[in-house]
Amino acid sequence: MYKLFFSCFLILFFSASYAQIGGKHVYEFLNLVTSPRQAALGGKTITIYDNDVNQAHYNPATINADMDNHLALNYGSYFGEVSYGTASYAYTYDRRVQTFQAGVNYVNYGTFDGRDENGIATSEFTGSEIALSFGYAYNVPYSELYLGASAKLIASTLESYNSYGGAIDLGALYIDQDNDINYGLVIRNIGTQFTTYSGTQEKLPLEIMAGISQELENVPIRWHLTLENLQQWNIAFSNPARAEGTIDGGAVEEKVSFFNNALRHVIVGAELFPTKGFNLRVGYNFRRAEELKLLEQRNFSGISVGFGLKFNKIKFDYSYSRYTLAANTSLFGLTINFQE
Template identity: 50%
Template sequence: MRKVFTLVSFITVSAAFAQVGGRDAYQFLQMPTSPRQAALGGTNVTITGNDVNQVLYNPAALNSSMNNMLAANFGSYYGDISLGAAAYAHQLKNRRNFHVGVTYLGYGSIDGYDENGLNTGTFSGSDVAVSVGYAQPLNNTNFSVGANLKAISSSLENYNSFAVAADIGGLYHNEDTGWTVGLTFKNLGGQLSSYEDTRESLPFEAVVGVSKLLENVPIRWHFSLENLQQWDVSFSNPNRSEIDLENKVTEEKVSFGNNIMRHVVFGVELFPKKNFNIRLGYNFRNGEEMRILEQRHFAGFTAGFGLQVKRFKIEYAHNRFTLAGNTNLFGLSVKL
């Protein structure tokens, strides 16, 4: 256990200078492809039960109730971009559980031009991550630990890159009290091959969360802190700069409290144990970064629902980003 703690501590400190906001490769790994995840704000490590999608976000969530569960999700992003994911879990004869998952992002058809501006036809691009996961409950406790190993591929026209990464997660779940606590270190790894020999880092992220199923009230709330590997996740929006009479520009100053809140994601599930449930969420960082001056458009808010019909579960989520574009995710899960 001491060796594991030392390794995790070293990885966390080494990645403390990692940046958010598109400075790493394979940013599609940060996008929620599960409707339930997306509806609860996009970063949740405390979902329990037989939601097989959750293993992609916290490998410690893998459990025996997911045996022979298959899930497929699909959504449209901006323009012709599409994203999706599939997940499956199975329990072996020795009662050990394993999980396989695929995450996909397609960029659609792109017009190509040479350095002289002449059209060279169309090309496409895509990102794919294939993962294998395993979890182990700790004997006579409410704790479990798990890990995913991922192979990541990216292609654009005739260029390709490849990387390997791992997710490490821990989960505490008490069915009697309704409390759940989760911790995940995501995307620990590096590139084996890169575009044009330019090595790029992976989007490492540390996330911790807590949730509670309320007594006598059909509500479960979720509270998450994302991007714990980096304290300052803010940036100065040039549209919020001030210019005085002498054309002196004063950049936006993000307050201490505002920066704290940009780590916060909050979600609520109504009727979480019923066949039909409603989900709401708010991602403070998305809300701040996508906010338009002097105009309210509810950036950062998310909503969705889940419907159980016998062996099938239908899920939907809507993410509010900007007036110009929002995303919709659809999911179907089945017990084989």
């Protein structure tokens, strides 16, 4: 199983593509982190397999009976007036194979000042987007391989324009019980627009991810490694501020090295006391760090930290993610276990 997983990863990772990500897709809010635990570990962790019902948002293969009757609510303030929230609930119909999950992702972009083509003020307007999801996972008989799928209905309103779409996520998880290692592979946002904003069909933010995590044998730490955006190799772009001047007054564009571009696919994280009532978490997102760092000044972009604290049936989670000197995000989460 490990060899098969590794071979698939190599094929995906080295597939040729030469365009940077971002600004090319509709419904980009689908890529926002969905819980404080995810955010604190750097985002996009796909190999956690426990009772955290939030995990189904990023890998439906992690849906399991331990999530039964758990409800998770999360809220965060992004940048400026932008706020977003998520919710997730799981229910086990049959403890062997019948656990289902339902979720919602919502973002509100706040209020904008309207202007016409001449710059004259018009009425204010708002924007918001929402996705409703339904997921299911299946354990392949006589194996530690789990397969999952999640279907999403998407609605978006930007000023007077509306768009509706649909997507599915496909996930796989293999658990090596002997070494306590989890391997994950996910294809997210396979879908299309049902109706467009103004007649132009746009692509959804398709993404392929692979991950691995392990809980150390003699230390209460689980580390996580996620490889994001494997659907294309080149995700770097040249920063104009780093261009070098020439004698004739021109400029030589910054060259992003092979190694630097490779690192931008990597997210690492670690969780202290992962199975206890109190958890500490830290993560580092290399792409975020490279894209948002300032010249000749340390601003620690890409770093995220957080903790989880359980009180009987309720668990509280918090994360702080560093973006720039002027903008950082905090995410708050509450998970209620109605089963206990």
